[in-house]
Amino acid sequence: MIRKxxxxxxxxxxxxxxxxxxxxxxxxxxxxxxxKTVTVSGExxxxxxxxxxxxxxxxxxxxxxxxxxxxxxxxxxxxxSRYGFNRxxxxxxxxxxxxxxxxxxxxxxxxxxxxxxADGTVHTPGEDYSAAPTPTERVVRTxxxxxxxxxxPVGETxxxxxxxxxPAELPIVGNDPRQTGPGALDPEHLAxxxxxxxxxLTGTWAFRGEREWGENYGMYEFxxxxxxxxxxxxxxxxxxxxxxxxxxxxxxxxxxYPAGMPRLMTRYGSLMMLQYPTAIxxxxxxxxxxxxxxxxxxxREPDAGRDWNWNGxxxxxxxxxxxxxxxxxxxxxxxxxxxxxxxxxQLRIIERIQVINDGNTMVTEYIMTDPEHWVGEWxxxxxxxxxxxxxxxxxxxxxxxNELLPGA
Numbered sequence: 001m002i003r004k005x006x007x008x009x010x011x012x013x014x015x016x017x018x019x020x021x022x023x024x025x026x027x028x029x030x031x032x033x034x035x036k037t038v039t040v041s042g043e044x045x046x047x048x049x050x051x052x053x054x055x056x057x058x059x060x061x062x063x064x065x066x067x068x069x070x071x072x073x074x075x076x077x078x079x080x081s082r083y084g085f086n087r088x089x090x091x092x093x094x095x096x097x098x099x100x101x102x103x104x105x106x107x108x109x110x111x112x113x114x115x116x117x118a119d120g121t122v123h124t125p126g127e128d129y130s131a132a133p134t135p136t137e138r139v140v141r142t143x144x145x146x147x148x149x150x151x152x153p154v155g156e157t158x159x160x161x162x163x164x165x166x167p168a169e170l171p172i173v174g175n176d177p178r179q180t181g182p183g184a185l186d187p188e189h190l191a192x193x194x195x196x197x198x199x200x201l202t203g204t205w206a207f208r209g210e211r212e213w214g215e216n217y218g219m220y221e222f223x224x225x226x227x228x229x230x231x232x233x234x235x236x237x238x239x240x241x242x243x244x245x246x247x248x249x250x251x252x253x254x255x256x257y258p259a260g261m262p263r264l265m266t267r268y269g270s271l272m273m274l275q276y277p278t279a280i281x282x283x284x285x286x287x288x289x290x291x292x293x294x295x296x297x298x299x300r301e302p303d304a305g306r307d308w309n310w311n312g313x314x315x316x317x318x319x320x321x322x323x324x325x326x327x328x329x330x331x332x333x334x335x336x337x338x339x340x341x342x343x344x345x346q347l348r349i350i351e352r353i354q355v356i357n358d359g360n361t362m363v364t365e366y367i368m369t370d371p372e373h374w375v376g377e378w379x380x381x382x383x384x385x386x387x388x389x390x391x392x393x394x395x396x397x398x399x400x401x402n403e404l405l406p407g408a
Contacts, residue, residue: 030145030146031103031104031105032100032101032102032103032104032110032111033101033102033103033104034101036101036102037099037100037101037102037113038099038100038101038102038110039097039098039099040058040060040070040097040098040100040110041060041095041096041097041098042058042059042060042061042070042095042096043058043059043093043094043095044056044057044058044090044091044092044093044094044095044096045057045058045059045069045092046092047090047091047092049077049086049087049307049308050076050077050307050309051076051077051078051307052075052076053073053074053075053076054073054074054075054076054077054080054112055071055072055073055074056071056072056074056090056096056098056112057069057070057071057072058070058072058096058098060108068108069108070108070109070110071108071109072098072100072109072110072111072112073109073110073111073112074111074112074115075112077305077307078176078178080123081176081177081178081305082175082176082177083123083124084123085123086304086305087303087304087305087306087308088304089117089121089123090117090118091118094117094118095118096115096116096117096118097115097116098110098112098114098115098116099112099113099114099115100112100113101113177305178301178302178305178306180298180299181296181298181299182296184276184278184279184292184294184295184296185276185278185279189278189296190276190277190278192277194277194278194295194296195318197275197277197318197323198318198320198321198355199321199323199354199355199359200275200359201273201275201280201353201355201362202273202274202275203272203273203386204270204271204272204273204386204387204388204390204391204392205270205271205272205273205362205384205385205386205387206269206270206384206385206386206387206390207220207265207266207267207268207269207270207271207382207383207384208361208382208383208384208385209268210383220263220266220267220268220338221266221338221339222262222266222337222338222366222368222378222380223380225341225374225378226374226375226376226377226378227374227375227376228373228374228375229371229372229373229374229375231372231373232341232342232372232373232374235340235341235342235373236340236341238340239339239340239341240340243339243340249339249340250334250342251336251339252334252335252336253286253287253397254402255334255399255402256287256397256398256399256402257310257333257334258287258289258309258310258311259284259286259287259289259310259336260309260310260311260330260331260335260336261291261310261311261312261314261327261330261349262337262349262366262368263336263337263338264282264284264286264289264291264311265351265364265382265384266382267284267286268286269284269285269286269395270284270285270387270390270392271283271284271285271384271392272284272391272392276295277295277296278294278295278296279292279293279294279295279296280292280293280295280316283392284392285392285393285395286395287395287396287397288392288394288395288396289311290311291311291314292314293314293315293316293323293325294313294314294315294316295316295317297317298315300313300315300328300329301313301329303329306329307329308329308330308331308345309329309330309331310330310331310335311327312327312328312329312330312347312349313327313328313329314326314327315327321354322352322353322354323351323352323353323354324350324351324352324353325349325350325351325353326348326349326350327348327349327350327351328347328348328349330343330344330345330347331344331345332344332345335347337368341373342373343370343372343373344370344372344373346369346370346371346372347368347369347370348368348369348370349366349367349368350366350367350368351364351365351366351367352364352365352367357385359386360385360386361383361384361385361386362383362384362385362386363381363383364381364382364383364384365379365380365381366378366379366380366381366382367379
């Protein structure tokens with residue numbers, strides 16, 4: 001049953017409605033009319049909680065019963081969290097009211113400046129990247145590319161310019177409430193007396209495909225398979241039907257979705273790693289994906305505030321000569337373990353990482369559980385070998401390019 005909502009459009013001068021401090025517009029800001037605001041009430045059909053932007057899709061029905069789909073863009077999760085906003089703030093089916101800068105094209109959509117949630121809570125996140133506003137502050141927004149150029153004072157040096165634009169306090173202290181402690185690369189944090197690591201993964205690592213023994217060990221896949229749940233078996237059977245017919249079955253990376261964990265670690269191509277006492281950072285050749293393993297005894301982010309992404313949140317510790325990493329916080333959106341095996345929020349991955357062959361081979365035992373898709377633990381061991389003279393280069397996934405590939 002379609003709920004009827006009142007469509008209220010209020011063309012208001014910028015600055016008369018909501019308190020948002022002056023900010024710099026993001027890349028898509030030129031599409032919005034910053035001199036107007038529009039108020040729309042409707043029913044949420046989709047909510048995307050993600051960096052660098054959140055998105056709301058809602059059905060808006062006018063008094064005549066005509067329903068129109070509106071798409072709303074807002075800031076990312078880091079900004080929203082500062083306002084007490086989190087993933088559970090909005091659910092499909094919620095009745096909400098949003099205030100937006102409308103599209104210049106006239107299409108139904110806009111840039112979020114305020115939102116009233118189903119429970120009556122009001123948030124005014126806008127695009128603000130600093131402190132929360134007061135209700136009386138004026139909305140002042142600028143699009144740098146549309147500003148007229150005004151020459152700086154004659155003879156001004158870069159040193160004078162730096163002093164003029166310098167923040168009131170340095171270093172800048174972040175205010176994301178999800179960050180409960182120091183950043184992994186904060187100088188004072190790095191300088192603490194951390195335990196000495198038994199090995200250093202800094203370097204570039206190639207995946208060992210074991211191609212000659214693919215039927216035994218699965219190459220890029222995990223074999224043998226566990227016992228599937230009814231849901232897992234249905235998906236895998238559908239995949240086999242497609243594969244035997246020579247057709248792709250729901251391969252998200254063809255649409256440039258991240259490979260995600262564990263495929264980030266078990267796909268072709270190189271991984272470049274930088275190890276610090278507080279974290280290990282990885283960049284993959286596969287679409288330049290990023291992963292961090294935190295080693296500084298931090299607490300996990302609460303479920304309500306976390307991003308729920310494809311690589312999850314990885315926290316590691318040392319047990320003798322083994323690095324033990326637990327990763328949770330995964331998204332269920334187009335997230336594959338391997339071909340035909342989807343996973344979601346219940347996925348939990350334990351990695352037990354060791355180094356052999358004089359520091360040139362990384363051995364990782366994967367212990368994966370996901371009661372929604374399979375029964376019990378799914379275990380497997382994979383190898384990566386250190387590779388020299390082979391830096392990771394930029395490799396960007398573009399949907400338009402993928403459409404040109406005959407096998408896509």
